[in-house]
Amino acid sequence: MLKSEKIMTAIGIAALISVSASAQESGWTDLFNGKDLSGWTGMNDVKFTVDPEKKELHLVEGMGWLRTDAMVDDFILELEAKPLVEGYDSGIFFRANLEGKPWPDKGYQINLRDRGMGDLVVGYKAILKARMEPEDFGTWRKIVLRAERQKASLQVDGEPIWEKDDLEPGRGFIGIQAENREFLFRNVRIQELGYTNLLEGKERDFKHLKVKEGDPQAWSLNDEGVLVCKGQGGGWIGTVENNYSDFDLKLEFNVPKEGNSGVFIRHPGQGDGAYAGMEIQVIDDDATHWGKLQDWQMTGSIYREYAPSVRVFRKAGEWQTMEIAAEKNFIRVYLNGIEIVNADLDKEKPSEHPLKLRPRQGYLGFQNYDGAIQYRNVRVKRLAKPE
Numbered sequence: 001m002l003k004s005e006k007i008m009t010a011i012g013i014a015a016l017i018s019v020s021a022s023a024q025e026s027g028w029t030d031l032f033n034g035k036d037l038s039g040w041t042g043m044n045d046v047k048f049t050v051d052p053e054k055k056e057l058h059l060v061e062g063m064g065w066l067r068t069d070a071m072v073d074d075f076i077l078e079l080e081a082k083p084l085v086e087g088y089d090s091g092i093f094f095r096a097n098l099e100g101k102p103w104p105d106k107g108y109q110i111n112l113r114d115r116g117m118g119d120l121v122v123g124y125k126a127i128l129k130a131r132m133e134p135e136d137f138g139t140w141r142k143i144v145l146r147a148e149r150q151k152a153s154l155q156v157d158g159e160p161i162w163e164k165d166d167l168e169p170g171r172g173f174i175g176i177q178a179e180n181r182e183f184l185f186r187n188v189r190i191q192e193l194g195y196t197n198l199l200e201g202k203e204r205d206f207k208h209l210k211v212k213e214g215d216p217q218a219w220s221l222n223d224e225g226v227l228v229c230k231g232q233g234g235g236w237i238g239t240v241e242n243n244y245s246d247f248d249l250k251l252e253f254n255v256p257k258e259g260n261s262g263v264f265i266r267h268p269g270q271g272d273g274a275y276a277g278m279e280i281q282v283i284d285d286d287a288t289h290w291g292k293l294q295d296w297q298m299t300g301s302i303y304r305e306y307a308p309s310v311r312v313f314r315k316a317g318e319w320q321t322m323e324i325a326a327e328k329n330f331i332r333v334y335l336n337g338i339e340i341v342n343a344d345l346d347k348e349k350p351s352e353h354p355l356k357l358r359p360r361q362g363y364l365g366f367q368n369y370d371g372a373i374q375y376r377n378v379r380v381k382r383l384a385k386p387e
Contacts, residue, residue: 095172238365243386
């Protein structure tokens, strides 16, 4: 047994069960919606299908992996998996990168292999043996993985399997490994630790947001917790608190054809948010209504200042993920899991509104021009204590 491994005590077991039970009450996000592969991207040679009636994700074949569109760092992940063939083999990646074939060359894997179920793997080597009793194929197994900084723990079917406390902390993708063995997956959900859900509330009764400009009736939360702007007169809606300086903001958006919106960060509360603070653009990149769009107008750009380094925008009308990481003078923007902006605000760059002179603290907000827009799963983690 490795020095960093330890068998869970009765106290540790009770604590883990308590965390899982309390976590079920709030803060969870479905990674698999049961209807389609929204929020997932296939990497290398892989084939997955979805049965919307059974709400099951079917790994059919291939040597590759299916990854989330967004990266995560600390989390609790729950899912159910069922192998469909003898000699089954698959796995759950976490803190994975995009490089490597057929699978990521960095990160960790929870093995879903016959006579290796639950092993913790790095590359092709099991660094921790679960030593679980083998199960026949055709059996659903419930897996709960918690990863927080250097620590990780695994439960299978309600039983604690292992704890480890010397992992490399960091962020990366969640993924499902394909190794030419059929599997089914369902009830895949995650709770990202340390984040606050900004879309708490009902209809127009917001807990963390307030309409700052425009028609207060234009913004509302629907029954599924989606922030919706009906269009004309939307103005912008922002956080109640104005002390967001260093933070990690994650969200999903659905911009319609010809739609035009944006995410304000460090908005001082007065003036045009695109220049007084910063606007991270959200727009239909294929729109013609606005004339020929410049690179600095494309989705994910810091409006007028930094254009996306690569285009990964999907078609208008599809849900897409965005992450905005702001830390001191650095702003990074990720679209559908790909970094597209890495800006140093202090770097000299000709501009009528120099970024280095703009506020380093303010509101977070959502702007809308004159069409419908939807945001969901909006959550934020502070990276520094507010002043």
